[in-house]
Amino acid sequence: MSTTPEHPVAQHTGLAPATLVVAVGRPAHEQGGHINPSVPLNSTYVSRGVVTSGELSYARGDNDAWHPFESALATLEAGTGEPGEALVFSSGMAAIAAVFSLVPDGGTLVLPRHAYQAGMVLARQISERHGVTLRYVDIADTDAVVAALEGADLFLAESPTNPMLEVADLPAVLAAARAAGVRSVVDNTFATPLGQNPLxxxxxxxxxSVTKYLAGHSDVVLGALVTRDAELAATLREHRTLHGAIAGPFEVWLALRGLRTLALRFERAQATAAELARRL
Structure with missing residues (x-):
């Protein structure tokens, strides 16, 4: 995770999620200091000839405009565990493309029969162009999911699914994936970190898809990935850099601003859904 002295994480230990969304990703508290991060607009950074590890050089590889949001999301997705590394992408589809790049040519991808449509289209294209076998499962049928994992390279779960709202038994299917040696990805867009922490x-x-609940105001298009595996994070970061799937500084700032009201919006959405269900 991108953590700097300006955006500490340790001080937020023990806070409730509804408080975390307000507290994380802010500059360190100091008298007369800012309570919101700035929006640095830089494509290049000053170099004295030798770029050391962790030093900003070119904004496509790393960008200090991303760090507050990435730090905030990594903290929210950590649950009771240690934060990993969050990577913001130019869109949810850019994040999905990075995930699908982990499937080798001729490999096998297990995915829900009902899932985000554009992601399904991309999966079919990868299947046609790279010989990847697609195994579609009813994500709510735990036995079927477990059976489909044998010999697979990647398992993508949506829970709830988009748009059918099917719910997976995540502890069971993720444990089965780990036992089978299958890398697992959970699309947490609909549940949000307030509803569940798949890590x-x-x-x-x-x-x-940061575009939706996390940003919350229909004014940005962004995606994100979070992992605790440092090697995996490096692979995904390299994909983002080489494919240019990077986010604009102002869009990421807007997403962090939108995150501040996530708990209130999520609570209201659940209350409204419950009332609609009662009336219907």
Whole structure:
């Protein structure tokens, strides 16, 4: 995770999620200091000839405009565990493309029969162009999911699914994936980190369309991935850099601003859904 002295994480230990969304990703508290991060607009950074590890050089590889949001999301997705590394992408589809790049040519991808449509289209294209076998499962049928994992390379779960709202038994299917040696990804867009933390159940990667619940105001298009595996994070970061799937500084700032009201919006959405269900 991108953590700097300006955006500490340790001080937020023990806070409730509804408080975390307000507290994380802010500059360190100091008298007369800012309570919100700035929006640095830089494509290049000053170099004295030798770039050391962790030093900013070119904004496509790393960008200090991303760090507050990435730090905030990694903290939210950690649950009771240690934060991993969050990577913001130019869109949810860019994040999905990075995940699908982990499947080798001729490999096998297990995915829900009902899932985000554009992601399904991309999966079919990868299947046609790279000989990847697609195994579609009813994500709510735990036995069927477990059976489909044998010999697979990657398991993508949506829970709830988009748009059918099917719910997976995440602890069970993620444990089965780990036992089978299958890398697992959970699209947590609909549940949000306030509803569940898939990393706690053994997911290797958590995926978000930041465009939706996290940003919350229909004014940005962004995606994100979160993982606790440092090697995996480096692979995903390299994909983002080489494919240019990077986010604009102002869009990421807007997403962090939107995150501040996530708990209130999520609570209201659940209350409204419950009332609609009662009336219907």
């Amino acid at each position: 706690e159940h053994g997911a290797d990667i958590v995926l978000h």
